[in-house]
Amino acid sequence: MHPAEAYILGQDEPFRSILLQLQSLIEGLVPGISLKYKYRIPFYYLNEKPFCYLNQSGKFVDLGFVHGNKFIRHTDLMQGRGRKVVRSLRYEFPEAIDYTVLQGVLMEAMEVHS
Numbered sequence: 001m002h003p004a005e006a007y008i009l010g011q012d013e014p015f016r017s018i019l020l021q022l023q024s025l026i027e028g029l030v031p032g033i034s035l036k037y038k039y040r041i042p043f044y045y046l047n048e049k050p051f052c053y054l055n056q057s058g059k060f061v062d063l064g065f066v067h068g069n070k071f072i073r074h075t076d077l078m079q080g081r082g083r084k085v086v087r088s089l090r091y092e093f094p095e096a097i098d099y100t101v102l103q104g105v106l107m108e109a110m111e112v113h114s
């Protein structure tokens with residue numbers, strides 16, 4: 001089994017469900033994205049460059065974007081405390097995933113990434 005997938009499947013609920021939903025959405029919405037296991041977490045790469053990561057931490061799942069500091073949309077929903085470059089969306093429950101917001105953030109991330 002791929003180490004990133006083992007990480008996702010090894011999480012307790014509700015985090016496993018959140019991670020699986022995010023994995024499915026990211027892979028379905030971002031053409032050419034590849035899942036790797038870097039820094040002991042699932043890390044997505046686009047065009048061989050870091051794009052975003054998934055990390056279960058405490059009571060939430062962090063969907064972090066490498067160049068999130070360059071985003072202009074949905075910044076009020078993103079966390080950046082103590083981080084100069086990375087911004088993230090945080091989810092405590094699968095129902096908290098707003099698909100419209102996530103799609104918008106992923107589209108902006110692709111624009112910033114290129």
